[in-house]
Amino acid sequence: AKTHPTKNYLFYMSSMTEHLLTISKFDNDLKHAIENDEFILHYQPQINLHSNAIIGMEALVRWQHPVKGLLSPYNFIARAEETRLIIPLGLFIFKKALEQAKRWQDENFFNGIIAINISNVQIEEEDFIEQIEAIRQKIEVSALSIELEVTESSFMNNPMQSSKTLQKLENLGYKISIDDFGTGYSSLSYLKQLPLHKLKIDRSFIRDLPRDRDDQAISKAIIALGKTLELEVLAEGVETEEQKAFLIDNGCDSMQGFLFAKPMSAEALESFLHQN
Ligand code: C2E
Ligand code: CA
Numbered sequence: 001a002k003t004h005p006t007k008n009y010l011f012y013m014s015s016m017t018e019h020l021l022t023i024s025k026f027d028n029d030l031k032h033a034i035e036n037d038e039f040i041l042h043y044q045p046q047i048n049l050h051s052n053a054i055i056g057m058e059a060l061v062r063w064q065h066p067v068k069g070l071l072s073p074y075n076f077i078a079r080a081e082e083t084r085l086i087i088p089l090g091l092f093i094f095k096k097a098l099e100q101a102k103r104w105q106d107e108n109f110f111n112g113i114i115a116i117n118i119s120n121v122q123i124e125e126e127d128f129i130e131q132i133e134a135i136r137q138k139i140e141v142s143a144l145s146i147e148l149e150v151t152e153s154s155f156m157n158n159p160m161q162s163s164k165t166l167q168k169l170e171n172l173g174y175k176i177s178i179d180d181f182g183t184g185y186s187s188l189s190y191l192k193q194l195p196l197h198k199l200k201i202d203r204s205f206i207r208d209l210p211r212d213r214d215d216q217a218i219s220k221a222i223i224a225l226g227k228t229l230e231l232e233v234l235a236e237g238v239e240t241e242e243q244k245a246f247l248i249d250n251g252c253d254s255m256q257g258f259l260f261a262k263p264m265s266a267e268a269l270e271s272f273l274h275q276n
């Protein structure tokens, strides 16, 4: 039977409005959460596969929601990007991570790299570098100990501008890594042109190692590519000894994953590492 167009339209409208209302309440919550200091950072160690030393700590944000509890970034980062609230949130994350790095350096607990996820929206923001540099200089952490994790899609919208931004960051001493490597749509030619330090093999290619033949081929190819281009290669989401052994056998440099440690609060991580 033919449906009535007006009726459908009205139905569509009312469900749209409902949707918009939920979204705007969420946006408001998100905005207040930034003001109310409801975001916390967890940290996950990155391990050198040859020495087993901790080379880095990746900062991963969580929202300590007053009603919903601890929220994963999957619940709010995408929306924060759409609304551009990721700009203030991203600066807050950068500041928190540097303050933590500074404390760990002062206590001589950890002197390695602090890795911070940076959204495309931040990279494309005109005064991104000025803003993070102001924070960095105030906290007095060397750019040499900061790694910015960006995704392949960061170069897709405006390759010229983003490559300039990355070049400036590199000149200032920051390290740049490509997160979720292998899942984007970028051509490989940019790898030569951009000032990169590290490729992070996406977790989806690690999960079914060493069993899955396709994943074997893909992870080996990424490791070989990294070697040729003189980039460090880190495997994400390593959960088993078998995965780790496969990565060592195939020349991967470093790993991150539940096998060594889950992301934890700074305090939890400190006691975890003291016990081990
Ligand atoms: P990502 O940057 O790829 O981070 C790795 C994610 O994998 C983290 O999820 C981490 O908890 C999880 N993970 C680590 N090891 C394992 C493992 O062995 N097995 C499994 N199954 N998972 C593992 P998380 O913390 O929920 O973060 C999800 C995503 O949210 C991140 O993916 C990143 O894209 C984004 N994100 C997190 N923190 C930030 C941030 O501060 N800023 C921005 N812009 N994005 C962030
Ligand atoms: Ca990351």
Ligand code: CA
Pocket: 179, 180, 200, 202, 203, 236
């Ligand atoms: Ca990743």
Ligand code: CA
Pocket: 180, 202, 203
């Ligand atoms: Ca990922």
